[in-house]
Amino acid sequence: MRAWAIETILASLAYVLASILTFAVLMPLQNVFFPEYPSRASLLFLPHGVRVLSAWLLGWRAIFALLPGVFIVFAYLGGTDVFMPSRLMAIAIAVLTVPAVFYLLKAIGWDLFPRSDRKPCWICVMGVGIITSFLVSGLTNLAFGSATVEYIAFLIGDISGLFFLMLGLYFAFRFADTRRG
Amino acid sequence: MTEISKLTELRKLMQSMERTLGLEILSPVERDIYYAAEELSKSDHEVRTFGLIEHTLVQSVSRPTFFRALKSLVEKGYLSQSGSANRGRYIVNAPR
Numbered sequence: 001m002r003a004w005a006i007e008t009i010l011a012s013l014a015y016v017l018a019s020i021l022t023f024a025v026l027m028p029l030q031n032v033f034f035p036e037y038p039s040r041a042s043l044l045f046l047p048h049g050v051r052v053l054s055a056w057l058l059g060w061r062a063i064f065a066l067l068p069g070v071f072i073v074f075a076y077l078g079g080t081d082v083f084m085p086s087r088l089m090a091i092a093i094a095v096l097t098v099p100a101v102f103y104l105l106k107a108i109g110w111d112l113f114p115r116s117d118r119k120p121c122w123i124c125v126m127g128v129g130i131i132t133s134f135l136v137s138g139l140t141n142l143a144f145g146s147a148t149v150e151y152i153a154f155l156i157g158d159i160s161g162l163f164f165l166m167l168g169l170y171f172a173f174r175f176a177d178t179r180r181g
Numbered sequence: 182m183t184e185i186s187k188l189t190e191l192r193k194l195m196q197s198m199e200r201t202l203g204l205e206i207l208s209p210v211e212r213d214i215y216y217a218a219e220e221l222s223k224s225d226h227e228v229r230t231f232g233l234i235e236h237t238l239v240q241s242v243s244r245p246t247f248f249r250a251l252k253s254l255v256e257k258g259y260l261s262q263s264g265s266a267n268r269g270r271y272i273v274n275a276p277r
Contacts, residue, residue: 057187114190122198170195
């Protein structure tokens with residue numbers, strides 16, 4: 001039970017922090033450098049990386065671990081609109097899609113979940129991130145009824161967000177090792 | 182899976198990324214010794230210096246270079262000296 005609580009706090013906190021970084025830092029920069037860009041979607045959406053890595057590490061438990069964080073972010077962005085059916089649908093899509101894809105792949109014989117007796121494949125995890133990005137973008141746009149330009153922006157943001165989150169984690173580990181050594 | 186092992190899995194994932202993107206901080210000799218140690222540690226928890234020197238990946242490396250690289254691997258945390266009294270035994274740390 002304690003492990004579940006820790007997982008939930010860490011995963012949700014990571015999601016909220018990644019969202020704050022995306023909306024409070026990266027998006028203002030995006031508006032400065034690409035002022036003509038018509039979409040309001042982020043071109044570097046770090047929370048997708050949190051979704052993918054949480055699902056990879058935690059499996060189906062990532063659904064519950066991420067739910068508080070995803071709800072907080074939706075509530076922060078949409079206020080009381082968070083209880084609208086379309087928003088609730090988008091929350092469900094955000095937390096369910098990635099674990100579902102990992103388990104679907106496992107069911108067809110491609111188990112990507114971490115195991116101590118084998119080396120993980122980051123390209124494969126990126127691949128799942130891309131597949132789920134298509135699904136999440138498509139389904140979310142259905143829920144919100146967004147334009148095609150938003151759909152493409154979601155895709156770019158998700159894929160680059162996952163890649164740069166992993167790269168950021170890599171350098172964070174390297175920095176921690178340097179400090180420790 | 183415990184919290185620590187999740188962190189280890191995450192580090193292993195980053196390591197696979199590191200190799201593909203060429204971000205490694207190990208020299209070619211250090212990498213060969215680390216791979217040799219990793220392989221030897223599958224059959225025995227502790228890796229002996231003698232076993233490492235004899236490994237095919239390391240055979241062509243001169244003794245001074247080998248020991249310099251071994252020392253560097255310990256300093257970088259890839260290997261750690263065994264806690265037992267017998268020196269010349271190393272434990273392979275989780276990939277990072």
